[in-house]
Amino acid sequence: MLVITCPYCQEAREEEEFSYAGEAYIARPAVPEEVDDATWGDYVFHRKNPRGWHWEQWQHVAGCRKVFAVKRHTVSYEIAGSWTLADGKALYEEEQA
Amino acid sequence: MSGYRIHRPGERINRQKPLSFVFDNVQYKAFSGDTLASALLANGVRLIGRSFKYGRPRGIVGFGAEEPNALIQLETGAHTVPDLKATQVELYQGLLAGSTTGYPSLDFDLKGLLGKFGRFMPPGFYYKTFMEPVKAWPFYEKFIRKAAGYGRAPTEADPESYDHLHHHIDVLVVGGGAAGLWAATLAGRAGLKTLLVDEQAEMGGWLLTERRSRIDGLSGMDWVNQRLAELASLPNVSVLPRTTAFALHDLNLVQAVELLQDHLPLTERNAALPRQRLHKIRAHQVILASGAIERPLVFGYNDVPGVMTAAAGHSYLNRYGVAVGREVLVQTQNDAAYEAALDLALSGVKVTLADARQGGAAAWRQQALKNAGAELLLGHGIAKVLGDKSVSGAQLVKLDARNNQVIGSGPRLSVDTVLSSGGLTSTVHLFCHNGGRPLWNQQQLSFVCPDEGRENIACVGAITGRWELSDALDQTHATVAALLLGHGRGSTGKAPAVASEEVAAPRAIFRLPDGKPEGHGAKAFVDYQNDVAAADIHTAVRENYRSIEHVKRYTALGFGTDQGKLSNINGFAIAAEALGKPIAEVGTTTYRPSYTPVTFGALAGPHVGETFDARRYTAMHASHDARKAEYEVVGQWLRPWYFPKPGEDLHAAVNRECLATRNSVGVMDASTLGKIDVKGPDAREFLNRIYSNAWSKLDPGKCRYGLMLDENGMVMDDGVTACLADDHFHMTTTTGGAARVYSWLERWHQTEWPELKVRFTTTTDHWATVAVVGPNSRKVLQKLCTDIDFDKDAFKFMDGRSGTVAGLPARVFRISFSGELAYEINVDANYGRYMWEEVMKAGAEFDITPYGTETMHVLRAEKGFIIVGQDTDGSMSPNDLAMSWAVGMKKPFSFLGKRSLLRSHTAGAGRKQLVGLLPLDPKVVLAEGAQILSNTDDTVPAAMQGHVTSSYHSAFLGRSIAMAVLKDGSKREGDTVFVWAHGKSVPAQVVSSVFVDKEGVRQHA
């Protein structure tokens, strides 16, 4: 069981209060009609599923109901931190660059 | 009869409190403080069970969680508990227990005969024997399960309750022996919030058995009591006996189960309190002081009842005042077992001690034993035990000083009991539950936890391989003092003083040789519960199983409810020898929770029944009860299913309700529909993105049916949304989809379109909704309301109005899920029942008829209206449902799922589409879920064309109707298809799914 910090509530809480909301920062094509079927299919279906650090979304469903970003290690379950989606995005993009 | 009571100083039983109990239909006497095992031994009962594979007679081997044999069934009926270890069952007055194994009876066992042909049952026996023919598997399974025995699960509901308690603490100490008590004392003195748990009824661990040690000048138990008194005086410390820490998860989450009332007679248990409690403990620091368990040696016929561990024999004597035999052979390879031999000898038992070591124990121990009158045989090992259902003797051999080989025959002893000690095995389980690995310690001959522990987990005492009390306490003190220093806590004083004693090294021997090649001599068991013998491990290695994990699975080593607490190390050592590798390299199998079995009740705790899956009731529930509604569960809601009149069954009631509604007026409780208040300047834009249809032109006072698609373009929910104001909408969802849709809206808003100014509020419970349906519905509403104009042109189909109904502020929507003229009245939920009754009164002159979900389903199917989740399954696009009218492909924003509708597969031919079906025989109601074929040929594999999704008898049409999804269905109107169910094909004609009022005259009336 993870202990997750909600960046809105500023509290470390048991995993039971949260629900997983999928991989973070999947870019929805700005003009979907302009991308081909394969690109659209990647967006809808393909996920990174890494062995290692993973940026993911969690929702504080039994709390403030905010969705936020968590960077979690899929092997050790270590959590590097949690951020609002906007704050996390800057870090995420820095990492990808 | 071999065991008997004997008075021992410091025994833990209370002779002033005699008890009686029944085992296998025989009544016995015991004392308060006994376990079932100690009481059975005191009464001379040895045969407790039959072994799993061979049905060999088995008795009690251990005295705690390590017990592999003595599995019993406790109590009967709803209170019965299967497969408890007799060694862990605290005795109470009137306890009722029985053996779980033995088929057809404990004394005569079919498998016992099989056991005589043991060479025919090699490892993998079941895999090899019960393979072919496949058809016989069910028979094999039945036989194996029956013959395998073991306990019976209760068939009645559990009458007792369970609860959960969460802890957030500084320090958790697991184990209440000397090391754990000292660790808790230090943590407690430092002011840390500390919890100490121990699985036994009494704290003290090995000090409960061992009586010679003195700590700080006190006897062991006096020191324990001093510790407990000090801990009790510290407000920051809690001590929980009868509490087993059974799992350690990430971030120091430890689960422990506390047995609150299991030790009480059923009649004395307090029904208001839980039987067991699950503790979920988050501790900054875990200190593992879980000690060690003595393992037996492996030798020929070491499973005959009367062969036990030396620690068990020692504990029964000192703790329970039970001598396990009159003439006892103690077989050892270490010094500790001398203590058991000495206490037995001093109690008047005739003791012979055989030591596998040529030099024996430290000189002082040998002398003490001789002084007590025991005989000492150095350099000897047991070749085999004699006896069938009970030990009658043992044949010894002389062992080579260095190699584990026989160098000559030894005496044949006449004894009634054999105790063996192969050294201690550290209880490393919790340390390993979430990835920790134990280390092999060749001096101590055990896998142990590393001294340094790991992050936030400290290991103290015997778990690190420190068998001697003085070493264990020194290491505990040093480790905990360093931790406290790290936490900025001050001086901790000195470690408790224990005189250290001279100890001779143990001999690295696990399997005592008998001079014969493995497999040719007497069977020597490693794992009693699964009948795994030393020869089986050799066979597995010979058959090329190299990894210890594979050897485990092939032989079933360590698979039982004891999880190999006695057998694993012996098994690893024997495998290592067979593989020609050091034990450290062979390693261990994986330790997984639970350490000992945990009841389902404790795991579920209070989350059972309605506290697990809540039941929701609408505001008018009492009205429905009064009208004798039958209910069905939808989502978590209890909804009226139908309202039978006396003598009516479901069909009669539904036919009457349908006709009354179509011909006059019906009324339904629609409160369970999900309702979400959507508000904000961008609410309209948000709806445009989230629904497939267009919302830009919906004026205030208007309603619209909306389809929600997932990004894959498939229908996920539907419902009518009303525009209350330019920036304010009242959204409805399906009853079961409300929570999912609410999350769906929030997530898209927060993750993808945070710039949209819109807010969502779930209002399902805030509104009670009464649907008034049928040609006379307008008249009913007009009677109840004076400030809304119900004229057909003033208040049109799909209009919404706010006004006063029966004196209450209300939102009225003219929407219809039946195809009839219909209104939905929404009022504050607190007035739901009042509104329902007012409608009933106003409708009385029209014979207003309440109806439930079944009639609702028939009425909507007559109109071909879908129910998401019944007529759709997550793979239906709007086009498949012939609902492309609800898709606004020209909307500027690419709404959710739009792009997917254009994908070649989604837009291609051959998809299943919604159609209506009319069975050629109008009396036949098709089976929902039935497969559709193109012709009567149902030869496997038949080409399946689709399936029936909804099917009813329509009283209004006087015939059966159905909805179905059919391959290319939109182009097949007029075709005859064959609906296959229960081995029969029924012909039906493909038609439009709108069966009643295709033009929509009724709903626009």
Ligand SMILES: [Zn+2]
């Ligand atoms: Zn929060």
